[in-house]
Amino acid sequence: MFIIVLLDRWRSLSTTISSMLLPILFILIPLTIAFPLFPRAASFEVAQFTNTLCILPAPWNQILSFFITNYAARIVTFKKRSGYEGLRDYVYVFASLFVPFIGISSAVKTIARGSLFLGHTDIDRALLAQALCIIMREEGWRPESGETVRGCRIEVGDERRLKKMSRRMQRRRGGKEQKKRSSRSSRSRNRGEYGHSHGGSRHPHGGSRSKVEYEHTREGSRGREMHERRHRDGLLGYHGDSRYSHSSMPAASDDDDDDDKESSSDELFTSNAATLIIGNPELRPLDREKYKIHGHFTLPPNYTLARLPPGTELMSLAASHATKSGIVLSNSYSVVKAFAGLVQIISSLYTIYTSYGDETARYGFAAFGFTVLPYTVMSVLNVTANIIEASYDCLFLVRSDVMKEAEEREGGEFVGEVAELVPATSDIEIAIAGTELVDLRFQRTPRGQWRAYEVDDYGRPVPRRPWRVYIPPLDGTYSLDSDPRAKIIVGPVGQAYLFNHSESIRARKFRKWVEFVITLFSLITPYVVVGSISKFHRGNSTIRQRVFMVGWLVVGQVIGVLNLVETAKKKLKKIQLWKQIQWIVTRFVVVLGFAFAIGGFVETGRMLREFGYCIKL
Numbered sequence: 001m002f003i004i005v006l007l008d009r010w011r012s013l014s015t016t017i018s019s020m021l022l023p024i025l026f027i028l029i030p031l032t033i034a035f036p037l038f039p040r041a042a043s044f045e046v047a048q049f050t051n052t053l054c055i056l057p058a059p060w061n062q063i064l065s066f067f068i069t070n071y072a073a074r075i076v077t078f079k080k081r082s083g084y085e086g087l088r089d090y091v092y093v094f095a096s097l098f099v100p101f102i103g104i105s106s107a108v109k110t111i112a113r114g115s116l117f118l119g120h121t122d123i124d125r126a127l128l129a130q131a132l133c134i135i136m137r138e139e140g141w142r143p144e145s146g147e148t149v150r151g152c153r154i155e156v157g158d159e160r161r162l163k164k165m166s167r168r169m170q171r172r173r174g175g176k177e178q179k180k181r182s183s184r185s186s187r188s189r190n191r192g193e194y195g196h197s198h199g200g201s202r203h204p205h206g207g208s209r210s211k212v213e214y215e216h217t218r219e220g221s222r223g224r225e226m227h228e229r230r231h232r233d234g235l236l237g238y239h240g241d242s243r244y245s246h247s248s249m250p251a252a253s254d255d256d257d258d259d260d261k262e263s264s265s266d267e268l269f270t271s272n273a274a275t276l277i278i279g280n281p282e283l284r285p286l287d288r289e290k291y292k293i294h295g296h297f298t299l300p301p302n303y304t305l306a307r308l309p310p311g312t313e314l315m316s317l318a319a320s321h322a323t324k325s326g327i328v329l330s331n332s333y334s335v336v337k338a339f340a341g342l343v344q345i346i347s348s349l350y351t352i353y354t355s356y357g358d359e360t361a362r363y364g365f366a367a368f369g370f371t372v373l374p375y376t377v378m379s380v381l382n383v384t385a386n387i388i389e390a391s392y393d394c395l396f397l398v399r400s401d402v403m404k405e406a407e408e409r410e411g412g413e414f415v416g417e418v419a420e421l422v423p424a425t426s427d428i429e430i431a432i433a434g435t436e437l438v439d440l441r442f443q444r445t446p447r448g449q450w451r452a453y454e455v456d457d458y459g460r461p462v463p464r465r466p467w468r469v470y471i472p473p474l475d476g477t478y479s480l481d482s483d484p485r486a487k488i489i490v491g492p493v494g495q496a497y498l499f500n501h502s503e504s505i506r507a508r509k510f511r512k513w514v515e516f517v518i519t520l521f522s523l524i525t526p527y528v529v530v531g532s533i534s535k536f537h538r539g540n541s542t543i544r545q546r547v548f549m550v551g552w553l554v555v556g557q558v559i560g561v562l563n564l565v566e567t568a569k570k571k572l573k574k575i576q577l578w579k580q581i582q583w584i585v586t587r588f589v590v591v592l593g594f595a596f597a598i599g600g601f602v603e604t605g606r607m608l609r610e611f612g613y614c615i616k617l
Contacts, residue, residue, distance in 0.1 A: 054611070058612045069343065070375060074344055075093050076340040077338075078382060079382055083393065084292075085291060103378065104381065107381035107385045112512075112518070122327055122331070124314075127308060127314065128310050129390065130307050132307070132312075132395065134306055143490075146442075146443060147441070155487040163269075235498070236312055272467055275469075277487050277490070283307065286305040286307060294416050297416075298413045299412065303412070311500040312498075313498035313499065315422050316419060316420075329392075334391055344379045348375060352369055352533075355533065361539060362539055364534050364540070364541050370530050370534075374557070377525055397416060397417045398417060399417040400494045421498075441459075452467040452469050454466075548596060551592075551596040551599075556593055559590060
């Protein structure tokens with residue numbers, strides 16, 4: 001508890017410090033200029049060839065002004081992630097003072113998303129900015145008795161293996177079957193109507209919600225024609241390449257251990273037996289402690305939050321008369337950050353301009369004026385990112401059938417949704433998933449066994465044989481490959497929702513190319529500028545100056561590239577060797593980068609003091 005309170009206070013303190021930093025920086029600049037410009041021991045030199053007047057040694061206030069305008073002002077333009085309240089962004093802000101390229105991944109990805117140009121409404125722009133989230137089922141989720149789960153996918157089992165295992169189980173039980181049945185029957189009579197105690201879920205505020213509240217959006221005409229006219233080749237959370245995860249579901253909570261033991265020991269491998277499996281989420285869950293969510297929400301157990309990917313189809317809430325274009329979300333385009341970035345860019349460009357001449361002739365490619373190039377490049381990227389994408393202080397909830405399911409459970413409450421997902425029609429489900437997804441109502445018998453009954457869109461039973469559902473334990477004893485039963489695959493995000501998969505793939509490829517081009521341009525630019533001005537001559541610079549100046553630039557770029565790879569790698573996460581290499585390389589390079597940065601600051605101060613403060617005549 002003490003640690004949580006300490007972290008909360010640190011977050012508020014960090015936010016206050018970051019908001020006060022910019023005014024302090026602008027106050028320090030005139031204060032440094034207000035002090036006496038020429039120290040008593042100062043001397044004056046005039047370079048006739050370059051027509052400049054230099055004051056030797058450079059006054060400390062000019063050195064301080066140089067560091068503030070060219071280095072410190074860059075951290076004010078850092079682009080923060082939508083709704084994020086963790087310490088990671090503040091660590092990156094501090095680290096970018098020493099290694100400016102460490103924030104290149106955030107800036108480049110923001111520019112590549114292009115929410116200002118591609119988003120036509122506030123909802124679309126928030127989706128591109130990854131500021132929308134939904135409720136998702138976690139791996140430990142299980143149905144409640146009497147609950148209807150929509151969008152279940154049924155995969156047929158192996159009939160031949162089912163018959164073989166059924167005969168094997170019958171021989172194994174033998175004469176003990178009758179004794180087990182009588183024992184379970186007596187315990188069932190003692191428990192009474194246990195299996196139906198969870199039915200009739202109610203809204204947290206009292207009063208049951210209508211069972212067809214959300215289904216009206218599926219059958220209603222509002223917004224449906226607009227979405228069906230456009231071709232859709234994807235479903236949210238279902239990409240066709242991963243039908244379900246290999247992780248099974250937990251058997252039960254502590255209160256139900258006895259009943260589930262009886263149920264698992266009485267497994268029947270019949271044609272209507274099915275195993276309940278949680279599907280592959282495809283979406284990464286969010287750490288709810290590190291993100292600020294608009295409105296109010298409380299999650300029941302085994303539910304989590306996940307960001308919505310670009311390409312998801314959205315519409316206004318069914319309970320309102322608002323249109324999608326009429327929804328306004330709170331956001332801001334930081335004019336202050338853009339202004340601070342422009343000040344830093346102008347100051348850096350002037351520093352680079354003045355480095356041409358005596359400074360370059362004296363120090364060559366190790367001239368202190370070239371050290372501002374990485375900060376200038378990152379300021380340009382950050383200013384562009386802040387202009388293209390608005391800043392969102394919180395994430396916004398989007399309504400789905402999983403949210404409705406969660407709020408009907410004990411402890412579930414959600415206030416402040418801004419939109420809802422667009423359900424897919426049966427034709428689209430068949431075209432994409434290969435079969436029509438079904439809605440199943442789960443019931444638990446007094447003996448602790450589960451049954452799943454198919455229902456239509458309005459909750460009416462469909463006259464079909466119910467499934468005998470087996471929920472496998474999560475203790476490692478269950479093997480998915482050796483299970484011949486049919487599979488009831490429950491989607492983590494709920495029923496089938498429209499998702500433009502092909503457009504999402506094209507947009508992702510386009511963003512990758514944009515990220516590659518911007519990153520390559522950002523990494524090459526400093527060398528092009530240094531080479532064009534200094535011709536890569538070393539001048540009269542010392543070995544120490546050249547080592548620290550060049551090492552500061554090169555190692556800082558390596559850290560930025562590693563950070564970009566870390567945020568983009570998905571396939572590499574599965575390789576254990578890559579994790580070990582990344583752990584070693586990252587820590588070695590980071591330590592090396594900070595060492596070069598500190599040495600670079602020291603050498604820059606020495607060269608400034610030695611070269612003096614020069615003014616073009």
